[in-house]
Amino acid sequence: xxxxxxxxxxxxxxxxxxxxxxxxxxxxxxxxxxxxxxxxxxxxxxxxxxxxxxxxxxxxxxxxxxxxxxxxxxxxxxxxxxxxxxxxxxxxxxxxxxxxxxxxxxxxxxxxxxxxxxxxxxxxxxxxxxxxxxxxxxxxxxxxxxxxxxxxxxxxxxxxxxxxxxxxxxxxxxxxxxxxxxxxxxxxxxxxxxxxxxxxxxxxxxxxxxxxxxxxxxxxxxxxxxxxxxxxxxxxxxxxxxxxxxxxxxxxxxxxxxxxxxxxxxxxxxxxxxxxxxxx
Amino acid sequence: xxxxxxxxxxxxxxxxxxxxxxxxxxxxxxxxxxxxxxxxxxxxxxxxxxxxxxxxxxxxxxxxxxxxxxxxxxxxxxxxxxxxxxxxxxxxxxxxxxxxxxxxxxxxx
Amino acid sequence: xxxxxxxxxxxxxxxxxxxxxxxxxxxxxxxxxxxxxxxxxxxxxxxxxxxxxxxxxxxxxxxxxxxxxxxxxxxxxxxxxxxxxxxxxxxxxxxxxxxxxxxxxxxxxxxxxxxxxxxxxxxxxxxxxxxxxxxxxxxxxxxxxxxxxxxx
Numbered sequence: 001x002x003x004x005x006x007x008x009x010x011x012x013x014x015x016x017x018x019x020x021x022x023x024x025x026x027x028x029x030x031x032x033x034x035x036x037x038x039x040x041x042x043x044x045x046x047x048x049x050x051x052x053x054x055x056x057x058x059x060x061x062x063x064x065x066x067x068x069x070x071x072x073x074x075x076x077x078x079x080x081x082x083x084x085x086x087x088x089x090x091x092x093x094x095x096x097x098x099x100x101x102x103x104x105x106x107x108x109x110x111x112x113x114x115x116x117x118x119x120x121x122x123x124x125x126x127x128x129x130x131x132x133x134x135x136x137x138x139x140x141x142x143x144x145x146x147x148x149x150x151x152x153x154x155x156x157x158x159x160x161x162x163x164x165x166x167x168x169x170x171x172x173x174x175x176x177x178x179x180x181x182x183x184x185x186x187x188x189x190x191x192x193x194x195x196x197x198x199x200x201x202x203x204x205x206x207x208x209x210x211x212x213x214x215x216x217x218x219x220x221x222x223x224x225x226x227x228x229x230x231x232x233x234x235x236x237x238x239x240x241x242x243x244x245x246x247x248x249x250x251x252x253x254x255x256x257x258x259x260x261x262x263x264x265x266x267x268x269x270x271x272x273x274x275x276x277x278x279x280x
Numbered sequence: 281x282x283x284x285x286x287x288x289x290x291x292x293x294x295x296x297x298x299x300x301x302x303x304x305x306x307x308x309x310x311x312x313x314x315x316x317x318x319x320x321x322x323x324x325x326x327x328x329x330x331x332x333x334x335x336x337x338x339x340x341x342x343x344x345x346x347x348x349x350x351x352x353x354x355x356x357x358x359x360x361x362x363x364x365x366x367x368x369x370x371x372x373x374x375x376x377x378x379x380x381x382x383x384x385x386x387x388x389x
Numbered sequence: 390x391x392x393x394x395x396x397x398x399x400x401x402x403x404x405x406x407x408x409x410x411x412x413x414x415x416x417x418x419x420x421x422x423x424x425x426x427x428x429x430x431x432x433x434x435x436x437x438x439x440x441x442x443x444x445x446x447x448x449x450x451x452x453x454x455x456x457x458x459x460x461x462x463x464x465x466x467x468x469x470x471x472x473x474x475x476x477x478x479x480x481x482x483x484x485x486x487x488x489x490x491x492x493x494x495x496x497x498x499x500x501x502x503x504x505x506x507x508x509x510x511x512x513x514x515x516x517x518x519x520x521x522x523x524x525x526x527x528x529x530x531x532x533x534x535x536x537x538x539x540x541x
Contacts, residue, residue, distance in 0.1 A: 355503075355505050357461075360498050
């Protein structure tokens with residue numbers, strides 16, 4: 001494509017040049033992410049080792065996640081726990097009315113999401129599953145995407161699978177969604193003309209300006225971001241990535257992000273769920 | 281966030297006289313610094329928790345005055361040497377005058 | 390409210406960092422204060438010149454994000470009724486306002502506290518400890534705040 005404007009090409013070149021710069025900026029101690037990975041479960045995995053974003057962060061950030069009391073993400077876990085047994089909606093039910101103790105009934109559940117939904121004939125992610133329950137069994141108003149309630153409930157449910165391996169299924173009816181997610185992952189976007197893979201597959205473990213690039217794994221989401229000082233759901237983070245490459249982001253809970261979420265979960269198969277993780 | 285429940289953790293609740301208790305506290309609050317602007321360019325007014333205090337039987341033994349440069353969801357880790365048994369009261373005071381409060385019982389023998 | 394900082398603000402902060410870096414070249418290795426932190430410190434020490442030592446400030450050399458920077462301050466004194474640290478003030482020289490937090494200690498506490506702070510740019514953070522006899526001690530740490538990239 002010879003018509004790519006020079007300005008954009010230069011911008012992309014500058015970003016990538018700094019991304020592959022070998023020297024950690026200003027003598028900073030580069031996080032030792034190697035050796036913290038697991039062997040990929042699928043022979044088709046693009047990685048030699050699959051590494052959680054945790055190990056691409058500074059020792060201070062890792063320490064904040066390591067202690068459940070230091071970890072501010074637990075404020076959302078506790079909020080979710082309260083919401084779990086709060087009666088809401090015309091049916092006079094709470095989550096607990098049907099699902100009893102989340103510690104038992106929800107153990108391992110979230111690690112397998114997004115998951116095929118027969119009734120809708122499409123996959124749903126955890127946020128969508130929560131709102132299906134609210135609209136259906138509870139006859140309650142669905143939570144809006146990005147609301148503290150939906151993010152807290154998502155965090156609480158993901159936390160019930162903490163330490164368990166990411167176990168999303170991508171065969172059967174999920175196949176076209178997996179393929180679509182894969183295509184989107186390698187599709188260049190925005191003025192900087194970068195695909196997810198340009199940063200997170202080809203250049204993880206290197207600096208992009210001030211940022212130390214991870215593999216872009218989703219096992220810690222929703223994550224407590226030091227920047228935002230609150231929990232950030234996965235689709236919001238993906239929106240942020242697309243803004244960073246100066247693209248028009250897909251909408252949260254859109255089919256595009258759902259396909260990407262499915263594919264990204266597959267890239268991290270076997271990684272332990274860390275929710276609530278702490279990230280920069 | 282009217283019904284904020286602070287998280288409080290004491291490493292021990294029963295100590296010998298002269299002993300030390302490590303206290304950790306975490307509370308949900310946006311700590312709006314007064315430095316940020318909204319979409320229309322208007323400054324968002326400051327609204328933070330401006331003081332925190334840890335009292336033993338009504339007497340302050342550790343406290344802090346906070347400014348807008350304390351991160352959201354303020355976290356404190358500190359150590360106390362309580363001279364007597366009784367009630368530890370933790371109080372956060374908001375710019376709007378409202379308070380968040382929690383208590384813990386300790387035994388010193 | 391979604392983003393703590395939009396792109397324009399990030400750019401503005403970035404420019405600030407460049408200005409600060411330029412100033413620091415003129416002023417020597419330390420960054421020049423961009424707020425009235427000197428006055429704040431003088432008011433706290435009641436005009437006394439603080440002595441370096443006794444108080445220890447722990448901060449990361451490089452903050453992964455300036456909005457949440459873990460900080461520990463401690464003072465090496467036995468806390469007794471006769472001799473104790475009254476107050477430790479933390480001042481950020483490169484923030485819009487110098488004040489960050491002040492800790493008040495008593496003989497019933499240990500002179501040590503940890504919290505998380507916001508730093509707008511690369512700058513010096515100062516801890517000043519005032520004893521019950523009015524003597525003052527200080528420590529200073531430079532923290533590099535990374536701006537730019539996806540975490541910024």
